Amino acid sequence: MAQDKKQWHPKFLNYMERIIKDPSYRGLPIPKKADGSYAWIVTAQSKTGQQRIDWCIRKARELGLITGYETYPGMYADVMLQIHPTKWKVCQICGKEMSLYYHYPSANFLKSLNRKFGTDFSGCDHISDIWDELIHRGVCEGDIAAFLIHAGSLNLNARTSSKEEIIAALEYACRKGGRKCLGPGAMSNFPDRYDGFHTYNRCCRAAQDKGRSKENLKSYTKDRRAYEYWSDGNIHAANQFMGSRFFHGTSADHIGPISLGFVHDPRYLQPMPGGDNSSKRDRLQTADIERILETERRTGVYPMSWQSKLIWEFIRENYASHPDKVPTLYRDALKQNMADYMFILLTILKKCPENGTSFLVSAFLEPNYDYFRYSYQFNAKGEITARTARHYTARGQYETERYKRIAIEAVYDYSEKNNRNCRNDLNSTELAALSSICSSIESGAPLNENKQLIKDLVETIEERIIRSL
Ligand SMILES: [Zn+2]
Numbered sequence: 001m002a003q004d005k006k007q008w009h010p011k012f013l014n015y016m017e018r019i020i021k022d023p024s025y026r027g028l029p030i031p032k033k034a035d036g037s038y039a040w041i042v043t044a045q046s047k048t049g050q051q052r053i054d055w056c057i058r059k060a061r062e063l064g065l066i067t068g069y070e071t072y073p074g075m076y077a078d079v080m081l082q083i084h085p086t087k088w089k090v091c092q093i094c095g096k097e098m099s100l101y102y103h104y105p106s107a108n109f110l111k112s113l114n115r116k117f118g119t120d121f122s123g124c125d126h127i128s129d130i131w132d133e134l135i136h137r138g139v140c141e142g143d144i145a146a147f148l149i150h151a152g153s154l155n156l157n158a159r160t161s162s163k164e165e166i167i168a169a170l171e172y173a174c175r176k177g178g179r180k181c182l183g184p185g186a187m188s189n190f191p192d193r194y195d196g197f198h199t200y201n202r203c204c205r206a207a208q209d210k211g212r213s214k215e216n217l218k219s220y221t222k223d224r225r226a227y228e229y230w231s232d233g234n235i236h237a238a239n240q241f242m243g244s245r246f247f248h249g250t251s252a253d254h255i256g257p258i259s260l261g262f263v264h265d266p267r268y269l270q271p272m273p274g275g276d277n278s279s280k281r282d283r284l285q286t287a288d289i290e291r292i293l294e295t296e297r298r299t300g301v302y303p304m305s306w307q308s309k310l311i312w313e314f315i316r317e318n319y320a321s322h323p324d325k326v327p328t329l330y331r332d333a334l335k336q337n338m339a340d341y342m343f344i345l346l347t348i349l350k351k352c353p354e355n356g357t358s359f360l361v362s363a364f365l366e367p368n369y370d371y372f373r374y375s376y377q378f379n380a381k382g383e384i385t386a387r388t389a390r391h392y393t394a395r396g397q398y399e400t401e402r403y404k405r406i407a408i409e410a411v412y413d414y415s416e417k418n419n420r421n422c423r424n425d426l427n428s429t430e431l432a433a434l435s436s437i438c439s440s441i442e443s444g445a446p447l448n449e450n451k452q453l454i455k456d457l458v459e460t461i462e463e464r465i466i467r468s469l
Helices: 010-021 047-062 075-083 107-117 127-136 141-151 163-175 222-228 235-242 276-280 286-299 306-318 323-351 356-373 394-417 428-442 447-467
Strands: 088-090 097-099 102-105 182-184 250-254 269-273 374-378 384-389
Touching: 010 088, 047 075, 097 102, 102 107, 102 127, 102 163, 107 141, 127 141, 127 163, 141 163, 163 182, 222 235, 222 394, 235 269, 235 356, 235 374, 286 306, 286 323, 306 323, 306 447, 323 356, 323 394, 323 428, 323 447, 356 374, 356 394, 356 428, 356 447, 428 447
Parallel strands: none
Antiparallel strands: 088 097, 102 182, 250 269, 374 384
16 A cells, blocks of 8 residues: 555556546546645545445446446446446556456466467467467467357357457456456456556566566467478478367377477377377387378378488388387487487578578578468368468468578577587588588579588488488
8 A cells, every 4th residue: 555656657657647537537536645646546444435436336327237226246347447448457567558358368268278279378468469379370260269169158150250259259258257268457446446457467466477468479389399390391281280170178299209300291290188298299109100101101291301301211111120229219310310400500500691591591491481372171180171372461471481580590599408418410521511511602602502512411411320220
């Protein structure tokens, strides 16, 4: 109660002033304190508190919420929300504006949402922003709609209802219908606070939420991981499939781990009960190899990214006669090869300040951009059953920009994260070849020439690794 207003966020001071002057609050008591400032905060037992309650009951009658003088639970909150001029409230601590409607995921709902879509949203991300962000990431609208409709047991059709309809219905179900998916940006607190809402918003309510906002929506999503390993495969279809109904309540798992060089492709994804995923992430078992080979026979889609192809071919020939080598030696060979490949990419970025980034993008990422031009439909096995051209406008560009950004960033991150457990093992000949490739890139030699030099180097490394198996 004895809070010093000087420490309040300037945006909140401004907000208080706007509210006090707003005609909606005419007649709602707010005494001036000795220092001339307004007493925003009072107690319910105080004289002002009682006067505020009387005012609010009159207002409820005026709005038609009650007919007599009998109040009902939640009435003050209804009144104060209804009269609020913007429905957005500024946080006293950080100045962030949040919706007064139930627009923010609750802890449990957030867990299932993030599990479902492989995302890392926070409890301070507005449901509308979450929807948009999921679309940006290639999740199809129907899947988001179905997820929210299911979560709120809403009587709506996922295929025909609009985003606005669904969010409004879910918001209402949570605010008035006892559903627990969403919560408000600020809890109601009348008559203690003049506007009827806690001075702290959701953003500053719990220490762990602090500082999160939609500007720093950070994602360690599955699609992000796929971009990190410069994986081949239909990467956009894979992202879309991971967000589809086939993965409801489970997370998507790569049959062949992308960290070992396998492709990011819907045909090589399977549902996996949450929790099991992390332990399996870069393991390889004989049973996995058999699933991979079965999938390739059935779909004709090659399971391995180009940079690990020779080692994979070797494993394919030899795993049956050496099952004991699969989870250890063969897996480690793929892991080592990926570490070497990432080291090659990092060296190019570092040693070719002029052309390095644009060369890598043109040589290895741009060929995948076409995947983003389509929307896909799937059967339960991740096989593509239909493909429709998308309007390749701002959204498609956003996605390829994001793909590029993540892939380049990941090269730097990879070297930091993996420094200790998996270093590159290039020998002096290979290092010399890499060095000359960098000169060639920086001197502006033709793209295909440089690309071929890198392929030759990668194959040399693979062959050396294979000889050790
Ligand atoms: Zn805040």
